[in-house]
Amino acid sequence: SQILSSRAACFLRQGRYTQALEDTTRSLMLNQKNLKALYRRGIANMRMENYEQAMEDFTTAKKFIDSGSGVDRDLSTRIGECQAVIDMMANHNNAFDATMMGTQGNNEEEDENLEDDEMNAYNYEDNNVEGGDDTPRISPPPEMGPTTDYLNFNWRELEVEASYDGPTLPLPRTSDPHAPLPKITLEFVLHMVAHFKGRRKLHRKYMWFILTEVLKVLQPLPSLVHVKVGYNRQDEYPPHSSTPGGFFQGLARQFTGGSSSGRDNDPRTRRVTVRNGTFSICGDTHGQFYDLVNIFEINGLPGPENPYLFNGDFVDRGPFSLETVTTLLAFKLLYPEYVHLLRGNHESRVMNNLYGFEAEVKAKYTAMEFDLFEEVFQALPLAAVLEHQVLVVHGGLFTRQNVTLDEIARVDRFREIPDTGIMCELLWSDPKLSIGIGRSLRGVACNFGPDITENFLTRNKLKLLVRSHEVRDEGYSWEHGRRLITVFSAPNYCGMMRNQGAILRFQGQQISSPDIVQFSAVEAPKVAPYFDIKNIMRVISAQQQRNQQLEQAEEQQQQNSQPIKY
Numbered sequence: 001s002q003i004l005s006s007r008a009a010c011f012l013r014q015g016r017y018t019q020a021l022e023d024t025t026r027s028l029m030l031n032q033k034n035l036k037a038l039y040r041r042g043i044a045n046m047r048m049e050n051y052e053q054a055m056e057d058f059t060t061a062k063k064f065i066d067s068g069s070g071v072d073r074d075l076s077t078r079i080g081e082c083q084a085v086i087d088m089m090a091n092h093n094n095a096f097d098a099t100m101m102g103t104q105g106n107n108e109e110e111d112e113n114l115e116d117d118e119m120n121a122y123n124y125e126d127n128n129v130e131g132g133d134d135t136p137r138i139s140p141p142p143e144m145g146p147t148t149d150y151l152n153f154n155w156r157e158l159e160v161e162a163s164y165d166g167p168t169l170p171l172p173r174t175s176d177p178h179a180p181l182p183k184i185t186l187e188f189v190l191h192m193v194a195h196f197k198g199r200r201k202l203h204r205k206y207m208w209f210i211l212t213e214v215l216k217v218l219q220p221l222p223s224l225v226h227v228k229v230g231y232n233r234q235d236e237y238p239p240h241s242s243t244p245g246g247f248f249q250g251l252a253r254q255f256t257g258g259s260s261s262g263r264d265n266d267p268r269t270r271r272v273t274v275r276n277g278t279f280s281i282c283g284d285t286h287g288q289f290y291d292l293v294n295i296f297e298i299n300g301l302p303g304p305e306n307p308y309l310f311n312g313d314f315v316d317r318g319p320f321s322l323e324t325v326t327t328l329l330a331f332k333l334l335y336p337e338y339v340h341l342l343r344g345n346h347e348s349r350v351m352n353n354l355y356g357f358e359a360e361v362k363a364k365y366t367a368m369e370f371d372l373f374e375e376v377f378q379a380l381p382l383a384a385v386l387e388h389q390v391l392v393v394h395g396g397l398f399t400r401q402n403v404t405l406d407e408i409a410r411v412d413r414f415r416e417i418p419d420t421g422i423m424c425e426l427l428w429s430d431p432k433l434s435i436g437i438g439r440s441l442r443g444v445a446c447n448f449g450p451d452i453t454e455n456f457l458t459r460n461k462l463k464l465l466v467r468s469h470e471v472r473d474e475g476y477s478w479e480h481g482r483r484l485i486t487v488f489s490a491p492n493y494c495g496m497m498r499n500q501g502a503i504l505r506f507q508g509q510q511i512s513s514p515d516i517v518q519f520s521a522v523e524a525p526k527v528a529p530y531f532d533i534k535n536i537m538r539v540i541s542a543q544q545q546r547n548q549q550l551e552q553a554e555e556q557q558q559q560n561s562q563p564i565k566y
Helices: 002-014 017-030 035-047 051-062 070-090 107-111 116-122 186-197 204-218 246-254 289-299 321-334 349-355 357-364 367-379 405-409 422-428 450-459 533-559
Strands: 224-227 233-237 270-274 278-282 308-310 339-341 383-386 390-393 437-439 446-448 464-467 476-479 484-487 501-507 515-519
Touching: 002 017, 002 035, 002 476, 017 035, 035 051, 035 070, 051 070, 186 289, 186 321, 204 321, 204 367, 224 405, 289 321, 289 501, 289 515, 321 339, 321 357, 349 357, 349 367, 357 367, 405 422, 450 464, 484 501
Parallel strands: 224 383, 278 308, 308 339, 390 464, 464 484
Antiparallel strands: 233 270, 278 501, 383 390, 437 446, 476 484, 501 515
Protein backbone atom coordinates (compact mmCIF):
# COMPACT_ATOMS: atom_id res chain seq x y z
CA SER A 1 0.00 0.00 0.00
CA GLN A 2 2.79 2.44 0.91
CA ILE A 3 4.76 1.68 -2.26
CA LEU A 4 1.72 2.35 -4.44
CA SER A 5 0.99 5.56 -2.53
CA SER A 6 4.58 6.74 -2.94
CA ARG A 7 4.54 6.00 -6.65
CA ALA A 8 1.30 7.97 -6.90
CA ALA A 9 3.10 10.94 -5.37
CA CYS A 10 5.67 10.73 -8.17
CA PHE A 11 2.91 10.60 -10.75
CA LEU A 12 1.30 13.69 -9.22
CA ARG A 13 4.54 15.64 -9.47
CA GLN A 14 4.77 14.63 -13.14
CA GLY A 15 1.16 15.60 -13.81
CA ARG A 16 0.18 11.97 -14.44
CA TYR A 17 -3.15 12.18 -12.68
CA THR A 18 -4.76 9.10 -14.22
CA GLN A 19 -1.85 6.90 -13.10
CA ALA A 20 -1.89 8.56 -9.65
CA LEU A 21 -5.61 7.83 -9.36
CA GLU A 22 -5.07 4.18 -10.29
CA ASP A 23 -2.20 3.68 -7.81
CA THR A 24 -3.96 5.37 -4.89
CA THR A 25 -7.10 3.34 -5.53
CA ARG A 26 -5.07 0.12 -5.48
CA SER A 27 -3.29 1.34 -2.35
CA LEU A 28 -6.59 1.95 -0.56
CA MET A 29 -7.84 -1.51 -1.53
CA LEU A 30 -4.92 -2.84 0.54
CA ASN A 31 -5.28 -0.34 3.38
CA GLN A 32 -8.45 1.75 3.65
CA LYS A 33 -6.87 3.98 6.33
CA ASN A 34 -3.82 5.02 4.30
CA LEU A 35 -4.04 8.76 4.94
CA LYS A 36 -1.49 9.72 2.30
CA ALA A 37 -3.23 7.61 -0.33
CA LEU A 38 -6.57 9.25 0.47
CA TYR A 39 -5.05 12.71 0.25
CA ARG A 40 -3.21 11.96 -2.98
CA ARG A 41 -6.29 10.44 -4.58
CA GLY A 42 -8.19 13.57 -3.61
CA ILE A 43 -5.54 15.72 -5.30
CA ALA A 44 -5.66 13.56 -8.43
CA ASN A 45 -9.44 13.85 -8.54
CA MET A 46 -9.21 17.63 -8.16
CA ARG A 47 -6.76 17.90 -11.02
CA MET A 48 -9.09 15.80 -13.17
CA GLU A 49 -11.99 18.05 -12.08
CA ASN A 50 -13.77 15.24 -10.19
CA TYR A 51 -14.57 17.55 -7.30
CA GLU A 52 -17.23 15.47 -5.56
CA GLN A 53 -14.97 12.42 -5.41
CA ALA A 54 -12.09 14.60 -4.24
CA MET A 55 -14.16 16.05 -1.41
CA GLU A 56 -15.21 12.56 -0.38
CA ASP A 57 -11.54 11.49 -0.14
CA PHE A 58 -10.53 14.59 1.84
CA THR A 59 -13.51 14.17 4.18
CA THR A 60 -12.63 10.51 4.81
CA ALA A 61 -8.97 11.41 5.46
CA LYS A 62 -10.06 14.06 7.96
CA LYS A 63 -11.56 11.36 10.16
CA PHE A 64 -8.14 9.81 10.75
CA ILE A 65 -6.17 12.84 11.93
CA ASP A 66 -6.13 15.06 15.01
CA SER A 67 -8.38 18.09 14.98
CA GLY A 68 -6.52 21.41 14.78
CA SER A 69 -3.32 19.97 13.34
CA GLY A 70 -1.64 21.37 10.26
CA VAL A 71 -2.87 18.41 8.24
CA ASP A 72 -6.40 19.03 9.50
CA ARG A 73 -6.28 22.66 8.38
CA ASP A 74 -4.96 21.69 4.98
CA LEU A 75 -7.70 19.11 4.50
CA SER A 76 -10.31 21.66 5.58
CA THR A 77 -8.98 24.07 2.99
CA ARG A 78 -9.11 21.43 0.27
CA ILE A 79 -12.67 20.49 1.27
CA GLY A 80 -13.64 24.15 1.11
CA GLU A 81 -12.13 24.52 -2.36
CA CYS A 82 -14.04 21.50 -3.63
CA GLN A 83 -17.26 22.69 -2.01
CA ALA A 84 -16.88 26.11 -3.63
CA VAL A 85 -16.68 24.56 -7.08
CA ILE A 86 -19.57 22.19 -6.39
CA ASP A 87 -21.67 25.13 -5.18
CA MET A 88 -20.87 27.04 -8.36
CA MET A 89 -21.99 24.04 -10.38
CA ALA A 90 -25.26 23.84 -8.43
CA ASN A 91 -26.00 27.57 -8.58
CA HIS A 92 -28.54 27.95 -11.37
CA ASN A 93 -28.54 31.70 -10.91
CA ASN A 94 -24.94 32.02 -12.06
CA ALA A 95 -24.52 35.44 -13.63
CA PHE A 96 -22.64 34.04 -16.59
CA ASP A 97 -25.16 31.42 -17.69
CA ALA A 98 -26.65 33.43 -20.53
CA THR A 99 -23.26 34.52 -21.81
CA MET A 100 -21.68 31.08 -21.81
CA MET A 101 -24.75 29.51 -23.44
CA GLY A 102 -24.13 31.85 -26.36
CA THR A 103 -26.96 34.34 -25.76
CA GLN A 104 -25.94 37.97 -25.41
CA GLY A 105 -28.12 40.66 -23.93
CA ASN A 106 -27.77 44.40 -24.22
CA ASN A 107 -24.99 46.46 -22.66
CA GLU A 108 -26.88 47.01 -19.41
CA GLU A 109 -27.34 43.27 -18.91
CA GLU A 110 -23.66 42.61 -19.61
CA ASP A 111 -22.64 45.27 -17.11
CA GLU A 112 -24.58 43.48 -14.39
CA ASN A 113 -22.31 40.48 -14.85
CA LEU A 114 -19.45 42.38 -13.26
CA GLU A 115 -19.02 43.24 -9.62
CA ASP A 116 -19.84 46.83 -8.76
CA ASP A 117 -16.26 47.72 -7.89
CA GLU A 118 -15.01 46.18 -11.13
CA MET A 119 -17.45 48.24 -13.18
CA ASN A 120 -16.33 51.37 -11.37
CA ALA A 121 -12.72 50.52 -12.13
CA TYR A 122 -13.33 50.00 -15.83
CA ASN A 123 -15.71 52.89 -16.47
CA TYR A 124 -14.79 56.13 -18.12
CA GLU A 125 -16.89 58.30 -20.42
CA ASP A 126 -16.65 56.47 -23.73
CA ASN A 127 -18.81 57.66 -26.60
CA ASN A 128 -17.38 55.11 -29.01
CA VAL A 129 -18.57 51.78 -27.62
CA GLU A 130 -21.02 49.87 -29.74
CA GLY A 131 -21.82 46.30 -28.85
CA GLY A 132 -24.48 43.96 -27.59
CA ASP A 133 -27.57 44.10 -29.80
CA ASP A 134 -26.31 47.29 -31.47
CA THR A 135 -23.30 45.56 -33.03
CA PRO A 136 -23.93 44.69 -36.70
CA ARG A 137 -24.36 40.95 -37.10
CA ILE A 138 -23.34 38.74 -40.00
CA SER A 139 -23.32 35.02 -40.66
CA PRO A 140 -22.03 32.40 -39.85
CA PRO A 141 -22.95 31.55 -36.22
CA PRO A 142 -20.46 32.42 -33.44
CA GLU A 143 -18.97 28.97 -33.06
CA MET A 144 -18.00 28.99 -36.74
CA GLY A 145 -16.67 32.48 -37.32
CA PRO A 146 -17.07 36.23 -36.79
CA THR A 147 -20.45 37.59 -35.75
CA THR A 148 -19.76 41.27 -36.50
CA ASP A 149 -18.73 43.32 -39.50
CA TYR A 150 -15.51 44.28 -37.73
CA LEU A 151 -13.44 44.36 -40.91
CA ASN A 152 -15.35 47.40 -42.12
CA PHE A 153 -15.11 49.29 -38.84
CA ASN A 154 -12.88 52.37 -39.11
CA TRP A 155 -11.41 52.58 -35.64
CA ARG A 156 -9.27 55.58 -36.64
CA GLU A 157 -12.36 57.78 -36.34
CA LEU A 158 -12.72 57.01 -32.64
CA GLU A 159 -12.37 59.95 -30.29
CA VAL A 160 -10.25 59.75 -27.14
CA GLU A 161 -12.34 61.44 -24.48
CA ALA A 162 -10.93 64.07 -22.16
CA SER A 163 -11.93 61.89 -19.21
CA TYR A 164 -9.58 59.10 -20.32
CA ASP A 165 -6.49 58.99 -18.08
CA GLY A 166 -4.62 56.03 -19.51
CA PRO A 167 -1.65 55.62 -21.89
CA THR A 168 -1.81 57.54 -25.14
CA LEU A 169 -0.16 57.71 -28.54
CA PRO A 170 -0.45 60.51 -31.12
CA LEU A 171 -3.00 58.64 -33.23
CA PRO A 172 -4.76 60.86 -35.76
CA ARG A 173 -8.55 61.03 -35.80
CA THR A 174 -9.28 60.51 -39.44
CA SER A 175 -11.58 58.74 -41.86
CA ASP A 176 -8.59 57.78 -44.00
CA PRO A 177 -7.88 54.08 -43.31
CA HIS A 178 -4.42 54.44 -44.82
CA ALA A 179 -3.23 57.44 -42.81
CA PRO A 180 0.27 56.86 -41.35
CA LEU A 181 0.41 55.75 -37.71
CA PRO A 182 3.08 56.29 -35.06
CA LYS A 183 5.10 53.40 -33.70
CA ILE A 184 4.32 51.93 -30.31
CA THR A 185 6.78 52.95 -27.58
CA LEU A 186 8.10 51.37 -24.43
CA GLU A 187 6.73 54.37 -22.58
CA PHE A 188 3.24 53.49 -23.82
CA VAL A 189 3.59 49.79 -22.93
CA LEU A 190 4.84 50.48 -19.41
CA HIS A 191 2.05 52.99 -18.81
CA MET A 192 -0.44 50.41 -20.12
CA VAL A 193 0.83 47.73 -17.73
CA ALA A 194 0.53 50.15 -14.80
CA HIS A 195 -2.97 51.09 -16.00
CA PHE A 196 -3.97 47.43 -16.15
CA LYS A 197 -2.46 46.75 -12.75
CA GLY A 198 -4.68 49.48 -11.35
CA ARG A 199 -7.63 47.68 -12.97
CA ARG A 200 -8.26 50.36 -15.55
CA LYS A 201 -9.33 49.85 -19.15
CA LEU A 202 -7.24 50.72 -22.18
CA HIS A 203 -9.10 53.05 -24.51
CA ARG A 204 -10.82 51.26 -27.34
CA LYS A 205 -8.87 53.19 -29.97
CA TYR A 206 -5.52 52.01 -28.59
CA MET A 207 -6.79 48.46 -28.32
CA TRP A 208 -7.64 48.51 -32.03
CA PHE A 209 -4.26 50.04 -32.78
CA ILE A 210 -2.41 47.23 -31.02
CA LEU A 211 -4.49 44.45 -32.57
CA THR A 212 -4.46 45.75 -36.14
CA GLU A 213 -0.75 46.60 -36.08
CA VAL A 214 0.35 43.31 -34.51
CA LEU A 215 -1.62 41.48 -37.21
CA LYS A 216 0.72 43.07 -39.76
CA VAL A 217 3.65 41.59 -37.82
CA LEU A 218 2.17 38.12 -37.36
CA GLN A 219 0.55 37.39 -40.71
CA PRO A 220 3.77 37.17 -42.78
CA LEU A 221 5.38 34.73 -40.34
CA PRO A 222 5.60 31.04 -41.22
CA SER A 223 3.74 28.49 -39.12
CA LEU A 224 7.14 27.27 -37.88
CA VAL A 225 9.50 30.11 -36.94
CA HIS A 226 13.27 29.73 -36.55
CA VAL A 227 14.78 31.63 -33.64
CA LYS A 228 18.39 32.48 -32.89
CA VAL A 229 19.43 32.36 -29.24
CA GLY A 230 23.15 32.64 -28.57
CA TYR A 231 24.44 34.84 -31.34
CA ASN A 232 26.04 38.14 -32.24
CA ARG A 233 23.66 40.73 -33.60
CA GLN A 234 23.29 44.48 -33.65
CA ASP A 235 19.96 46.27 -33.77
CA GLU A 236 18.96 49.82 -33.10
CA TYR A 237 16.58 50.11 -30.18
CA PRO A 238 15.98 52.57 -27.37
CA PRO A 239 18.04 51.98 -24.20
CA HIS A 240 16.33 49.16 -22.37
CA SER A 241 16.87 47.76 -18.92
CA SER A 242 15.93 44.12 -18.47
CA THR A 243 17.08 44.08 -14.85
CA PRO A 244 14.38 42.53 -12.62
CA GLY A 245 12.83 44.23 -9.63
CA GLY A 246 11.03 47.30 -8.39
CA PHE A 247 7.89 46.93 -10.53
CA PHE A 248 9.98 47.49 -13.60
CA GLN A 249 12.22 49.95 -11.72
CA GLY A 250 9.46 52.31 -10.90
CA LEU A 251 8.08 51.83 -14.43
CA ALA A 252 11.27 53.40 -15.72
CA ARG A 253 10.89 56.33 -13.36
CA GLN A 254 7.25 56.85 -14.32
CA PHE A 255 7.61 56.18 -18.03
CA THR A 256 10.04 58.91 -19.07
CA GLY A 257 12.66 59.65 -16.46
CA GLY A 258 14.62 56.37 -16.45
CA SER A 259 16.86 54.46 -18.77
CA SER A 260 14.00 52.45 -20.24
CA SER A 261 12.42 55.26 -22.22
CA GLY A 262 10.96 54.01 -25.43
CA ARG A 263 10.58 57.19 -27.46
CA ASP A 264 11.66 56.52 -31.03
CA ASN A 265 13.17 59.99 -31.36
CA ASP A 266 15.13 59.76 -28.12
CA PRO A 267 18.73 60.90 -28.77
CA ARG A 268 19.95 58.19 -26.39
CA THR A 269 18.92 55.48 -28.85
CA ARG A 270 21.85 53.11 -29.28
CA ARG A 271 22.76 49.92 -31.04
CA VAL A 272 22.26 46.87 -28.85
CA THR A 273 24.65 43.95 -29.33
CA VAL A 274 23.43 40.55 -28.16
CA ARG A 275 26.26 38.08 -27.57
CA ASN A 276 25.56 34.59 -26.27
CA GLY A 277 22.77 36.04 -24.17
CA THR A 278 19.77 34.50 -22.47
CA PHE A 279 16.50 33.33 -23.92
CA SER A 280 13.43 32.65 -21.78
CA ILE A 281 10.45 30.41 -22.51
CA CYS A 282 7.21 30.96 -20.64
CA GLY A 283 4.41 28.37 -20.55
CA ASP A 284 0.66 28.81 -20.03
CA THR A 285 -0.35 32.08 -18.34
CA HIS A 286 -4.16 31.70 -18.64
CA GLY A 287 -5.23 35.22 -17.80
CA GLN A 288 -3.17 35.47 -14.60
CA PHE A 289 -1.99 38.99 -15.36
CA TYR A 290 -0.51 39.71 -11.94
CA ASP A 291 1.61 36.57 -12.17
CA LEU A 292 2.78 37.67 -15.62
CA VAL A 293 3.89 40.99 -14.12
CA ASN A 294 5.71 38.98 -11.46
CA ILE A 295 7.54 37.00 -14.15
CA PHE A 296 8.85 40.28 -15.55
CA GLU A 297 9.82 41.34 -12.03
CA ILE A 298 11.78 38.13 -11.52
CA ASN A 299 13.23 37.62 -14.97
CA GLY A 300 13.27 41.11 -16.48
CA LEU A 301 11.22 42.80 -19.17
CA PRO A 302 11.21 41.43 -22.72
CA GLY A 303 13.61 43.24 -25.01
CA PRO A 304 16.69 43.03 -27.21
CA GLU A 305 18.88 41.95 -24.31
CA ASN A 306 16.25 39.67 -22.78
CA PRO A 307 14.22 37.88 -25.49
CA TYR A 308 11.20 35.71 -24.64
CA LEU A 309 9.02 33.05 -26.19
CA PHE A 310 5.49 32.68 -24.77
CA ASN A 311 4.16 29.23 -25.51
CA GLY A 312 0.41 29.74 -25.90
CA ASP A 313 -2.69 29.68 -23.69
CA PHE A 314 -2.54 33.36 -22.80
CA VAL A 315 -6.28 33.51 -22.15
CA ASP A 316 -9.25 31.71 -20.54
CA ARG A 317 -9.94 30.64 -16.96
CA GLY A 318 -8.10 33.57 -15.37
CA PRO A 319 -10.16 36.78 -14.95
CA PHE A 320 -7.54 39.08 -16.51
CA SER A 321 -7.08 37.33 -19.84
CA LEU A 322 -7.60 40.51 -21.84
CA GLU A 323 -4.90 42.36 -19.90
CA THR A 324 -2.52 39.40 -20.18
CA VAL A 325 -2.78 38.89 -23.93
CA THR A 326 -2.84 42.63 -24.70
CA THR A 327 0.41 43.10 -22.76
CA LEU A 328 2.08 40.27 -24.69
CA LEU A 329 0.83 41.54 -28.04
CA ALA A 330 2.06 45.04 -27.21
CA PHE A 331 5.55 43.71 -26.44
CA LYS A 332 5.46 41.71 -29.67
CA LEU A 333 4.62 44.89 -31.56
CA LEU A 334 7.37 46.81 -29.76
CA TYR A 335 10.10 44.15 -30.17
CA PRO A 336 9.01 41.84 -33.03
CA GLU A 337 12.46 40.19 -33.28
CA TYR A 338 12.79 39.52 -29.56
CA VAL A 339 9.30 38.55 -28.41
CA HIS A 340 7.84 35.35 -29.90
CA LEU A 341 4.24 34.23 -29.38
CA LEU A 342 2.97 30.75 -30.25
CA ARG A 343 -0.62 29.60 -30.43
CA GLY A 344 -2.07 27.34 -27.77
CA ASN A 345 -5.24 25.28 -27.83
CA HIS A 346 -7.02 28.10 -25.97
CA GLU A 347 -6.33 30.60 -28.72
CA SER A 348 -9.54 29.33 -30.29
CA ARG A 349 -13.07 30.67 -30.68
CA VAL A 350 -14.65 27.49 -29.35
CA MET A 351 -12.47 27.39 -26.21
CA ASN A 352 -12.87 31.13 -25.64
CA ASN A 353 -16.63 30.75 -25.72
CA LEU A 354 -16.49 27.98 -23.14
CA TYR A 355 -13.72 29.13 -20.79
CA GLY A 356 -14.39 32.84 -20.46
CA PHE A 357 -12.33 35.00 -22.81
CA GLU A 358 -15.29 35.77 -25.06
CA ALA A 359 -17.42 36.84 -22.11
CA GLU A 360 -14.57 38.92 -20.69
CA VAL A 361 -13.92 40.82 -23.92
CA LYS A 362 -17.61 41.49 -24.48
CA ALA A 363 -17.98 42.71 -20.89
CA LYS A 364 -15.02 45.10 -21.16
CA TYR A 365 -15.39 46.03 -24.85
CA THR A 366 -17.71 44.63 -27.56
CA ALA A 367 -18.19 41.64 -29.84
CA MET A 368 -16.20 43.44 -32.53
CA GLU A 369 -13.05 43.40 -30.43
CA PHE A 370 -13.57 39.71 -29.74
CA ASP A 371 -13.77 38.94 -33.46
CA LEU A 372 -10.56 40.92 -34.01
CA PHE A 373 -8.79 39.01 -31.23
CA GLU A 374 -9.78 35.76 -32.92
CA GLU A 375 -8.21 36.92 -36.17
CA VAL A 376 -5.02 37.71 -34.27
CA PHE A 377 -5.07 34.26 -32.65
CA GLN A 378 -5.32 32.57 -36.04
CA ALA A 379 -2.22 34.47 -37.19
CA LEU A 380 -0.06 33.17 -34.33
CA PRO A 381 2.66 30.67 -35.41
CA LEU A 382 2.24 27.08 -34.26
CA ALA A 383 5.84 26.14 -33.42
CA ALA A 384 9.38 27.44 -33.11
CA VAL A 385 12.84 25.93 -33.50
CA LEU A 386 15.66 27.39 -31.42
CA GLU A 387 19.12 27.27 -33.00
CA HIS A 388 18.07 24.27 -35.14
CA GLN A 389 18.13 22.16 -31.96
CA VAL A 390 15.04 22.70 -29.80
CA LEU A 391 11.43 22.42 -30.97
CA VAL A 392 8.87 24.43 -28.99
CA VAL A 393 5.17 23.61 -29.35
CA HIS A 394 2.22 24.07 -27.04
CA GLY A 395 0.94 20.49 -26.97
CA GLY A 396 3.05 17.73 -28.44
CA LEU A 397 3.70 15.23 -31.21
CA PHE A 398 1.74 13.21 -33.74
CA THR A 399 -0.04 9.94 -34.40
CA ARG A 400 1.77 9.75 -37.74
CA GLN A 401 5.41 8.78 -37.31
CA ASN A 402 7.13 10.53 -40.20
CA VAL A 403 6.13 14.18 -39.66
CA THR A 404 8.91 16.63 -40.57
CA LEU A 405 9.62 20.23 -39.67
CA ASP A 406 8.91 21.20 -43.27
CA GLU A 407 5.40 19.79 -42.95
CA ILE A 408 4.80 21.83 -39.81
CA ALA A 409 6.01 24.95 -41.59
CA ARG A 410 3.52 24.34 -44.41
CA VAL A 411 0.45 24.00 -42.16
CA ASP A 412 -2.29 26.49 -42.99
CA ARG A 413 -2.87 27.98 -39.54
CA PHE A 414 -5.29 30.78 -40.48
CA ARG A 415 -8.38 28.92 -39.27
CA GLU A 416 -10.02 27.39 -36.27
CA ILE A 417 -8.16 24.45 -34.76
CA PRO A 418 -9.33 21.27 -36.54
CA ASP A 419 -10.27 18.06 -34.72
CA THR A 420 -7.53 15.99 -36.34
CA GLY A 421 -4.22 16.36 -38.11
CA ILE A 422 -0.87 18.03 -37.50
CA MET A 423 -2.24 21.39 -36.35
CA CYS A 424 -4.59 19.76 -33.86
CA GLU A 425 -1.89 17.52 -32.41
CA LEU A 426 0.67 20.33 -32.14
CA LEU A 427 -1.73 22.15 -29.81
CA TRP A 428 -3.52 19.31 -28.00
CA SER A 429 -1.29 16.21 -27.60
CA ASP A 430 0.27 15.09 -24.30
CA PRO A 431 3.25 12.86 -23.42
CA LYS A 432 2.79 9.56 -21.61
CA LEU A 433 5.10 7.17 -19.76
CA SER A 434 4.59 4.05 -21.83
CA ILE A 435 5.83 3.60 -25.38
CA GLY A 436 3.77 4.10 -28.48
CA ILE A 437 0.70 6.17 -29.32
CA GLY A 438 -2.32 6.12 -27.05
CA ARG A 439 -5.80 7.57 -26.91
CA SER A 440 -6.00 10.93 -25.15
CA LEU A 441 -8.48 11.39 -22.32
CA ARG A 442 -9.03 14.88 -23.71
CA GLY A 443 -10.88 13.25 -26.58
CA VAL A 444 -8.73 14.94 -29.19
CA ALA A 445 -5.19 14.42 -30.53
CA CYS A 446 -3.13 11.68 -28.80
CA ASN A 447 -0.80 10.67 -26.00
CA PHE A 448 2.73 9.89 -27.21
CA GLY A 449 5.43 7.84 -25.52
CA PRO A 450 9.19 8.29 -25.10
CA ASP A 451 9.91 6.24 -28.22
CA ILE A 452 7.78 8.64 -30.29
CA THR A 453 9.70 11.61 -28.90
CA GLU A 454 13.08 9.98 -29.52
CA ASN A 455 12.21 9.00 -33.07
CA PHE A 456 10.85 12.42 -33.96
CA LEU A 457 13.85 14.29 -32.54
CA THR A 458 16.31 11.94 -34.23
CA ARG A 459 14.55 12.12 -37.60
CA ASN A 460 14.51 15.93 -37.51
CA LYS A 461 18.03 16.28 -36.03
CA LEU A 462 16.82 17.97 -32.84
CA LYS A 463 17.98 17.65 -29.23
CA LEU A 464 14.98 18.68 -27.12
CA LEU A 465 11.21 19.11 -27.23
CA VAL A 466 9.74 21.94 -25.10
CA ARG A 467 6.00 22.00 -24.53
CA SER A 468 3.41 23.33 -22.06
CA HIS A 469 -0.33 22.54 -21.96
CA GLU A 470 -0.41 20.68 -18.61
CA VAL A 471 -0.19 21.77 -14.98
CA ARG A 472 2.92 20.62 -13.14
CA ASP A 473 3.20 20.87 -9.37
CA GLU A 474 6.74 22.22 -9.60
CA GLY A 475 5.95 24.35 -12.66
CA TYR A 476 7.94 22.02 -14.91
CA SER A 477 8.92 18.39 -15.38
CA TRP A 478 11.62 16.57 -17.32
CA GLU A 479 10.19 13.60 -19.19
CA HIS A 480 11.08 10.98 -21.79
CA GLY A 481 14.69 10.60 -20.66
CA ARG A 482 15.21 14.39 -20.51
CA ARG A 483 14.40 14.66 -24.20
CA LEU A 484 11.17 16.51 -23.37
CA ILE A 485 10.38 19.20 -20.81
CA THR A 486 6.96 20.58 -19.86
CA VAL A 487 6.82 24.16 -18.55
CA PHE A 488 3.73 25.74 -16.99
CA SER A 489 3.79 29.38 -15.89
CA ALA A 490 0.44 29.93 -14.16
CA PRO A 491 1.13 29.35 -10.43
CA ASN A 492 -1.78 28.32 -8.20
CA TYR A 493 -3.70 27.64 -11.38
CA CYS A 494 -7.34 28.75 -11.22
CA GLY A 495 -6.69 30.00 -7.70
CA MET A 496 -6.79 26.53 -6.20
CA MET A 497 -4.17 24.14 -7.63
CA ARG A 498 -1.29 25.31 -5.39
CA ASN A 499 1.25 24.53 -8.08
CA GLN A 500 4.35 26.58 -8.64
CA GLY A 501 5.00 28.36 -11.90
CA ALA A 502 8.22 28.12 -13.88
CA ILE A 503 10.00 29.51 -16.89
CA LEU A 504 12.94 28.07 -18.83
CA ARG A 505 16.02 30.22 -19.22
CA PHE A 506 18.55 29.24 -21.87
CA GLN A 507 22.04 30.63 -21.29
CA GLY A 508 24.31 31.15 -24.26
CA GLN A 509 25.13 27.92 -26.06
CA GLN A 510 23.54 25.63 -23.41
CA ILE A 511 20.62 25.16 -25.73
CA SER A 512 19.53 21.69 -24.65
CA SER A 513 19.93 22.19 -20.90
CA PRO A 514 17.98 25.26 -19.73
CA ASP A 515 18.00 26.70 -16.24
CA ILE A 516 14.66 26.52 -14.40
CA VAL A 517 13.27 29.62 -12.70
CA GLN A 518 10.44 28.75 -10.31
CA PHE A 519 8.05 31.14 -8.61
CA SER A 520 4.89 31.18 -6.51
CA ALA A 521 1.62 32.99 -7.13
CA VAL A 522 1.34 36.64 -6.12
CA GLU A 523 -1.65 38.37 -4.63
CA ALA A 524 -4.24 39.44 -7.17
CA PRO A 525 -7.67 41.11 -6.93
CA LYS A 526 -10.51 38.72 -6.19
CA VAL A 527 -12.66 38.78 -9.30
CA ALA A 528 -15.35 36.30 -10.32
CA PRO A 529 -14.25 34.16 -13.26
CA TYR A 530 -15.88 34.69 -16.63
CA PHE A 531 -16.41 31.00 -17.35
CA ASP A 532 -19.38 28.89 -16.30
CA ILE A 533 -18.40 25.82 -14.29
CA LYS A 534 -21.67 24.04 -15.03
CA ASN A 535 -21.26 24.38 -18.77
CA ILE A 536 -17.68 23.10 -18.56
CA MET A 537 -18.75 20.15 -16.45
CA ARG A 538 -21.39 19.27 -19.04
CA VAL A 539 -18.63 19.17 -21.65
CA ILE A 540 -16.45 17.03 -19.35
CA SER A 541 -19.34 14.67 -18.71
CA ALA A 542 -19.95 14.30 -22.43
CA GLN A 543 -16.24 13.65 -22.95
CA GLN A 544 -16.20 10.99 -20.25
CA GLN A 545 -19.08 9.25 -22.01
CA ARG A 546 -17.15 9.43 -25.29
CA ASN A 547 -14.06 7.98 -23.59
CA GLN A 548 -16.15 5.08 -22.31
CA GLN A 549 -17.44 4.45 -25.81
CA LEU A 550 -13.89 4.52 -27.18
CA GLU A 551 -12.74 2.09 -24.48
CA GLN A 552 -15.55 -0.29 -25.41
CA ALA A 553 -14.67 0.02 -29.09
CA GLU A 554 -11.01 -0.59 -28.24
CA GLU A 555 -11.84 -3.76 -26.32
CA GLN A 556 -14.00 -4.97 -29.20
CA GLN A 557 -11.27 -4.28 -31.75
CA GLN A 558 -8.71 -6.10 -29.61
CA GLN A 559 -11.00 -9.10 -29.46
CA ASN A 560 -11.32 -9.01 -33.23
CA SER A 561 -7.56 -8.40 -33.66
CA GLN A 562 -8.26 -5.26 -35.67
CA PRO A 563 -5.90 -2.24 -35.72
CA ILE A 564 -7.05 0.49 -33.38
CA LYS A 565 -7.80 3.86 -34.94
CA TYR A 566 -7.58 6.89 -32.67
